[in-house]
Amino acid sequence: MARHHWVAGALSLPLVGLSLPAKAANTGLSAGDTAWMLVSSVLVLLMTIPGLVLFYGGMVRKKNVLAMMMQSVVICALVTVLWMLIGYSLAFSNGNAFIGGLSDALLANLAHDWNTPFTLGAGLSDAVHLRVPESVFIMFQLTFAIITPAVITGSFAERMKFSALLVLMACWSILVYAPVAHWVWSPAGWLYRLGLADYAGGTVVEINSGIAGLICALYLGRRLGFGQDNMMPWNLSYAVMGASLLWVGWLGFNSGGAGGANPNAGMAVLVTQMAAAGATLSWSAVEWLFQGKPTVLGAISGAVAGLVAITPAAGFVLPGAAILLGLAAGIVSYIAVTMAKTRFGYDDSLDAFGVHGVAGILGTLSIGVLAFAPLSGGAIHAGLHQLLIQAIGVGATIAYSGAMTGAILFVLDRTMGLRVTRDEERQGLDEVLHGESIA
Secondary structure (H helix, E strand, C coil): CCCCCECCCCCCECCCCCCCCCCCCCCCCCHHHHHHHHHHHHHHHHHHHHHHHHHHHCCCCHHHHHHHHHHHHHHHHHHHHHHHHHHHHHHHCCCCCCCCCCCCHHHCCHHHHCCCEEEECCCCCCCEEEEEEHHHHHHHHHHHHHHHHHHHHHHCCCCECHHHHHHHHHHHHHHHHHHHHHHHHCCCCHHHHHCCCCCCCHHHHHHHHHHHHHHHHHHHCCCCCCCCCCCCCCCHHHHHHHHHHHHHHHHHHHHHHHCCCCHHHHHHHHHHHHHHHHHHHHHHHHHHHHHCCCCHHHHHHHHHHHHHHHCCCCCCCCHHHHHHHHHHHHHHHHHHHHHHHHHHCCCCCCCHHHHHHHHHHHHHHHHHHHCCHHHHCCCCCCCHHHHHHHHHHHHHHHHHHHHHHHHHHHHHHHHCCCECCHHHHHHCHHHHHHCCCCC
16 A cells, blocks of 8 residues: 655655655755755764774773774775665665665766756656655765664674685675565565555664674674683773663664654654663663662663664654663563573674564564654554564565575685684684784
8 A cells, every 4th residue: 555655864754744744746956855864864874984993992801892893884885886886776676665765876877967856666556756866865875874783793793714704795785685675664675565654764774783693693602712711892891882882873763764854853853862772771780770889881781782772763752652662671671681581592792672572572563552643644553453564574574684684694704714813813803803902
């Protein structure tokens, strides 16, 4: 069934409260919308470099800090080039219900349409008319494509070859990220048409990266000394700075989904802040209760869990519901990180699955319970029907991401190998892979 949608980082937000109706003809570029989307793009890029660089870099052991930071930096560069070559086209050209085509490969269309309003899905019944140029849309979506594989690196920290990392992330970006983004955010995508509500990437970014991270952690196995050696973060101050940058950047991550400077963007900023605050407090409270002390690492982990959980719901819930979602996310992610991981014995090094995967599932499903219909122009209602659609989106993302990630790992393991040797792991990846170290 055709529905009216708005797009940007969140292609499933129905158009509401904006001056341009979803099916209206483009009347020209909007300086305000363009400016806000450019600011949002910068904020999301800030989340990876320097946000994730510091966050992940501060949480590994000293002998692996530079290698961990290098991974986020090189993924930013690698995905940028791949996005231009083919990734953007596979994600957002019309293609079919499962994958885009090659019509936008090399961003060739920009030579003709660089200064005109962009229409996503031109020619389709659900085409979305924007008042920003396509270059801005491409850049905003690129920042999402960058941070998603970068998040995965936290699950296999301190044990993968750099060469294997490069090939893994290149393959994953093309074979996993682009198809799932197409399903959810392209007007041709099957989940888009089904009516999945995903404002800024609960499925595409959070569940996708979280499940991929879990598969990587299981496939590579645990780090040497896991559960026996001291593997505490080398510099929590770096991690706090990184988490702080993530928090601030996330305001653009979610609100950019409104497609411009409008009431929807304002609400997305507000509910994002509410959810992050709720999760920070709930994680700290539960940790205080069970472990006797609230930790800095726990507080920043809770903040990220709340930000993850609100990501798919940011355009569909009110502030009160956002706080409740944040409170729940802090508790659920705490259980996943401190209890489930211990119970099952897997080494999700920096908790990519425990935070991003678990909170992403919670946030995506919550729309079926907490959605406030007027925010979406009446298109998204809380109820069993929407909850079922959300569950289908969650299940499809888990199944596809898990299976494809496993297949990529299997092929790479049989051809080039994935893991450094035991001696190299003991020495540390900074010196072994990059010939550098922190004094």
